[in-house]
Amino acid sequence: xxxxxxxxxxxxxxxxxxxxxxxxxxxxxxxxxxxxxxxxxxxxxxxxxxxxxxxxxxxxxxxxxxxxxxxxxxxxxxxxxxxxxxxxxxxxxxxxxxxxxxxxxxxxxxxxxxxxxxxxxxxxxxxxxxxxxxxxxxxxxxxxxxxxxxxxxxxxxxxxxxxxxxxxx
Amino acid sequence: xxxxxxxxxxxxxxxxxxxxxxxxxxxxxxxxxxxxxxxxxxxxxxxxxxxxxxxxxxxxxxxxxxxxxxxxxxxxxxxxxxxxxxxxxxxxxxxxxxxxxxxxxxxxxxxxxxxxxxxxxxxxxxxxxxxxxxxxxxxxxxxxxxxxxxxxxxxxxxxxxxxxxxxxxxxxxxxxxxxxxxxxxxxxxxxxxxxxxxxxxxxxxxxxxxxxxxxxxxxxxxxxxxxxxxxxxxxxxxxxxxxxxxxxxxxxxxxxxxxxxxxxxxxxxxxxxxxxxxxxxxxxxxxxxxxxxxxxxxxxxxxxxxxxxxxxxxxxxxxxxxxxxxxxxxxxxxxxxxxxxxxxxxxxxxxxxxxxxxxxxxxxxxxxxxxxxxxxxxxxx
Numbered sequence: 001x002x003x004x005x006x007x008x009x010x011x012x013x014x015x016x017x018x019x020x021x022x023x024x025x026x027x028x029x030x031x032x033x034x035x036x037x038x039x040x041x042x043x044x045x046x047x048x049x050x051x052x053x054x055x056x057x058x059x060x061x062x063x064x065x066x067x068x069x070x071x072x073x074x075x076x077x078x079x080x081x082x083x084x085x086x087x088x089x090x091x092x093x094x095x096x097x098x099x100x101x102x103x104x105x106x107x108x109x110x111x112x113x114x115x116x117x118x119x120x121x122x123x124x125x126x127x128x129x130x131x132x133x134x135x136x137x138x139x140x141x142x143x144x145x146x147x148x149x150x151x152x153x154x155x156x157x158x159x160x161x162x163x164x165x166x167x168x169x
Numbered sequence: 170x171x172x173x174x175x176x177x178x179x180x181x182x183x184x185x186x187x188x189x190x191x192x193x194x195x196x197x198x199x200x201x202x203x204x205x206x207x208x209x210x211x212x213x214x215x216x217x218x219x220x221x222x223x224x225x226x227x228x229x230x231x232x233x234x235x236x237x238x239x240x241x242x243x244x245x246x247x248x249x250x251x252x253x254x255x256x257x258x259x260x261x262x263x264x265x266x267x268x269x270x271x272x273x274x275x276x277x278x279x280x281x282x283x284x285x286x287x288x289x290x291x292x293x294x295x296x297x298x299x300x301x302x303x304x305x306x307x308x309x310x311x312x313x314x315x316x317x318x319x320x321x322x323x324x325x326x327x328x329x330x331x332x333x334x335x336x337x338x339x340x341x342x343x344x345x346x347x348x349x350x351x352x353x354x355x356x357x358x359x360x361x362x363x364x365x366x367x368x369x370x371x372x373x374x375x376x377x378x379x380x381x382x383x384x385x386x387x388x389x390x391x392x393x394x395x396x397x398x399x400x401x402x403x404x405x406x407x408x409x410x411x412x413x414x415x416x417x418x419x420x421x422x423x424x425x426x427x428x429x430x431x432x433x434x435x436x437x438x439x440x441x442x443x444x445x446x447x448x449x450x451x452x453x454x455x456x457x458x459x460x461x462x463x464x465x466x467x468x469x470x471x472x473x474x475x476x477x478x479x480x481x482x483x484x485x486x487x488x489x490x491x492x493x494x495x496x497x498x499x500x501x502x503x504x505x506x507x508x509x510x511x512x513x514x515x516x517x518x519x520x521x522x523x524x525x526x527x528x529x530x531x532x533x534x535x536x537x538x539x540x541x542x543x544x545x546x547x548x549x550x
Contacts, residue, residue, distance in 0.1 A: 013411035029379035032331035
């Protein structure tokens with residue numbers, strides 16, 4: 001009897017269950033589930049948006065950093081190039097200056113040598129002339145004194161030689 | 170479909186099936202003494218008056234607690250018992266509507282207005298007090314019984330709680346949940362993501378969310394309220410077949426009215442099956458259509474009722490032994506209490522699992538009714 005009442009659905013309970021479930025379902029669906037599910041969805045969407053935005057920002061930052069590095073690299077390369085150019089120019093100028101200085105020095109030296117040679121030649125010519133003149137004078141004196149003996153000749157030669165001032169040109 | 174939720178569901182179902190014989194095994198040895206006690210008590214109480222009703226009848230006690238009743242029993246027995254009277258509403262096809270307090274029946278001892286309470290059932294009586302079966306057939310009992318009152322309490326709790334939670338969402342849009350809201354949100358998300366989305370599919374689940382959430386929380390709260398041994402708990406709402414029948418019927422109606430062409434095609438002419446097999450298969454499929462909600466109804470009813478029976482059996486044991494000797498009663502009470510505490514923890518788990526299983530299977534059936542199966546379309550061509 002009790003067992004039968006346990007598995008036999010009571011009509012009253014089905015009636016009240018259907019009625020109350022219907023009312024509560026309607027009220028909950030309208031005033032609870034709809035706003036709750038909507039807010040949950042909105043919040044999830046806003047979180048998702050925030051995450052994707054953050055990712056985008058991070059990617060942008062990474063891009064910016066990469067482009068900065070590229071710029072730096074370019075600048076560094078340019079500086080290297082400029083420095084190299086400057087060094088080349090300097091080296092070239094130094095080399096040119098050296099060459100020019102050397103050429104000038106050579107030219108000066110050449111001219112000096114020329115002068116020296118000329119002077120030397122002139123001196124030699126002078127000496128030759130003087131020697132010749134002396135020789136002539138000596139010969140003249142010797143011939144004039146009528147040279148008697150060897151000693152006299154020697155003394156004569158010495159005398160002439162002493163008179164002849166070789167240093168005076 | 171995702172594999173994980175399916176596996177989880179399979180595990181839960183297997184667990185439920187494995188637990189069932191465990192319940193049965195635990196039940197039997199305690200049912201036996203209970204039945205014995207019943208027999209003994211019955212022998213003593215053959216012509217028992219209220220004064221002699223001190224004899225303990227475990228079977229009767231358990232059944233009375235599990236069954237529905239007119240009036241909410243609080244404490245005591247017989248005439249001295251404290252009962253919260255509840256309204257009796259009777260619609261008689263001959264006499265029309267009558268409404269009075271259940272206290273008028275005086276625990277089944279008095280007739281009122283031609284009606285009497287006989288073993289929990291309202292019957293019509295004639296002037297001499299004999300039961301009039303013909304008049305009883307005209308009665309539609311719409312009384313607010315203990316289960317109806319408890320059900321309404323659950324409904325009120327649901328309304329207050331979730332409209333409150335919805336307000337919290339409106340008050341703090343886009344912010345982290347707080348208080349009750351944060352307690353309920355994971356469960357709502359669980360029903361949405363692991364039940365509705367996985368069983369119905371991410372595109373169509375939204376339409377069924379209100380139903381699934383309502384059913385889940387109704388069963389869950391009713392189960393929990395049933396675990397409280399005294400008023401306002403103690404009613405066996407979800408362990409009552411009328412309640413589970415109504416819920417299963419709603420699921421059945423939703424499935425049937427939402428079934429698409431493919432679903433019906435699957436039932437009446439399973440694609441890719443030879444015609445002679447269909448003669449066998451179609452009746453099986455049609456039977457299955459009704460069997461699914463039937464199983465939903467039985468599973469919830471049996472699980473919750475079994476839990477109540479076990480807890481009460483353990484307590485009855487104390488008094489069965491106490492009847493033989495007081496010392497035995499006290500001795501057994503320690504063991505009984507320990508077992509009941511363990512069972513109550515298990516029942517807390519069962520309260521959630523059964524709510525989950527009912528909701529998940531409902532969602533699965535709805536999902537099956539909405540499914541557009543591409544494999545079978547290929548086999549059709």
